[in-house]
Amino acid sequence: MSSLSGKVQTVLGLVEPTQLGCTMTHEHLTMSYKCCFVPPSSDQEALSEGHMEMKNLFWIKQNPYSHKENLLLYQETDAVKEELLHFKAAGGGAIVENTTTGISRDVKTLKKLAEETGVHIIAGAGFYVDGTHSPEIRVMSVEQLTDIIVNEILSGADGTNIKCGVIGEIGCSWPLTESEKKVLQATAHAQSQLGCPVIIHPGRHSDAPFQIIRILQEAGADLSKTVMSHLDRTIFDEKKLLEFGKLGCYLEYDLFGTELLNYQFNPDVDMPSDNERIARIRMLIDEGYEDRILMAHDIHTKNRLMNYGGHGYSHILKNIVPKMLIRGISQNRIDKILVENPKQWLTFKYR
Numbered sequence: 001m002s003s004l005s006g007k008v009q010t011v012l013g014l015v016e017p018t019q020l021g022c023t024m025t026h027e028h029l030t031m032s033y034k035c036c037f038v039p040p041s042s043d044q045e046a047l048s049e050g051h052m053e054m055k056n057l058f059w060i061k062q063n064p065y066s067h068k069e070n071l072l073l074y075q076e077t078d079a080v081k082e083e084l085l086h087f088k089a090a091g092g093g094a095i096v097e098n099t100t101t102g103i104s105r106d107v108k109t110l111k112k113l114a115e116e117t118g119v120h121i122i123a124g125a126g127f128y129v130d131g132t133h134s135p136e137i138r139v140m141s142v143e144q145l146t147d148i149i150v151n152e153i154l155s156g157a158d159g160t161n162i163k164c165g166v167i168g169e170i171g172c173s174w175p176l177t178e179s180e181k182k183v184l185q186a187t188a189h190a191q192s193q194l195g196c197p198v199i200i201h202p203g204r205h206s207d208a209p210f211q212i213i214r215i216l217q218e219a220g221a222d223l224s225k226t227v228m229s230h231l232d233r234t235i236f237d238e239k240k241l242l243e244f245g246k247l248g249c250y251l252e253y254d255l256f257g258t259e260l261l262n263y264q265f266n267p268d269v270d271m272p273s274d275n276e277r278i279a280r281i282r283m284l285i286d287e288g289y290e291d292r293i294l295m296a297h298d299i300h301t302k303n304r305l306m307n308y309g310g311h312g313y314s315h316i317l318k319n320i321v322p323k324m325l326i327r328g329i330s331q332n333r334i335d336k337i338l339v340e341n342p343k344q345w346l347t348f349k350y351r
C-alpha cells in the first residue's frame with residue numbers, strides 16, 4: 001500500500017497537495033436528505049409535492065426541507081457535472097464531498113464526476129446524525145466503528161475500492177446522543193491511526209461545538225486537523241466564537257448562498273446573510289485566525305443549483321471573493337482561506 005503521508009486522497013487516488021488549488025471544503029454533489037423532511041404547516045401541505053417550477057421556487061427557497069423532490073440531490077448528476085465544469089472555469093480546483101453513511105453517499109458517482117470534469121473530489125468516511133444511524137450501527141462498539149472508518153479510508157467505501165480522504169461530515173445532534181458520542185470517539189481513534197483530516201457537523205446550539213471538541217480531545221483527536229462546520233448558524237456571540245477559536249480547530253463558514261427568513265431546523269436562529277458572513281470572517285482575520293478559516297456553500301438541496309435558479313458551486317469564487325476584496329480582505333488572505341488552509345487540512349500527517 002502506498003504511503004498516505006504528505007498526500008491528499010481523492011476518489012481517483014493520491015495527489016500532491018499543491019495540485020488542489022481553490023478548494024470548497026464542505027459540499028455535496030450527490031445525496032438524499034429525505035431523512036430531514038420537515039412537514040409544512042397544514043395549509044401549505046400541497047406545496048410539498050410536485051415538481052420544482054418558477055412559481056414555487058421562492059417558497060422552496062424559504063422552506064427547502066418541506067419540498068420532497070428538493071431533497072433528492074442525487075437525481076441531478078448531469079446538472080452537477082455541468083456546474084463542476086463551471087466551477088473549474090471560475091478557478092475552482094477541488095471539492096470536499098461531505099456525504100457520509102446515512103444520507104446516501106455514492107462514491108461511484110463521485111469518481112465518475114471527477115473523471116469527467118477534472119475537479120479533484122475528496123470523499124467523506126463515517127456517519128451522519130443519529131436519526132440516520134441503522135440498528136446495526138447503534139449496537140456497535142467504538143472499536144467496530146473505528147474499523148469501519150479506517151477501512152473506508154484505507155480500502156474503499158460501500159463495497160468499492162474508491163477511498164475516502166477525510167472523516168466526515170460526522171453528524172451530531174443537540175443534545176448529543178449516545179450513538180453519536182461513540183462515532184465521535186471512533187473518529188478520534190481513526191484519526192490518531194491515520195493522521196487524517198476530520199470534519200464535524202455540530203448540533204444546533206452554541207454549546208454543541210465545545211462539547212464535541214471536548215469528547216474528541218479526550219479520545220485523542222488532533223484538533224489542528226479538525227474542522228467545525230456550520231459556525232454561521234451555531235455560534236453568534238462574538239466573545240463565545242473567539243473563545244471557541246482558541247481551542248485550535250478550523251472554523252468553517254459554509255452556508256454561503258443561504259439567505260433565509262426562518263431556519264426550519266431551528267426557529268431561534270436568524271440565519272445570517274452573506275454580507276454578515278464576510279464581516280464575521282473579517283473579524284476572525286483581525287483577531288489573528290486567518291490560518292484557521294475555511295469557506296464553502298454546503299449545497300445539499302436542488303434549489304441551490306444553478307439549474308434551479310440557485311447560486312451554485314461557483315458563488316464564492318464569482319460573487320463572494322470580489323465582495324471580500326471590496327471589504328478590505330487582501331487577495332493574499334483570500335488565497336490563504338481558499339487554497340492554503342484547505343491544502344494543509346487535507347494533507348495526511350502520517351500512515
Ligand SMILES: [Zn+2]
Binds near residue numbers: 027098169298300
Ligand atoms: Zn453538509
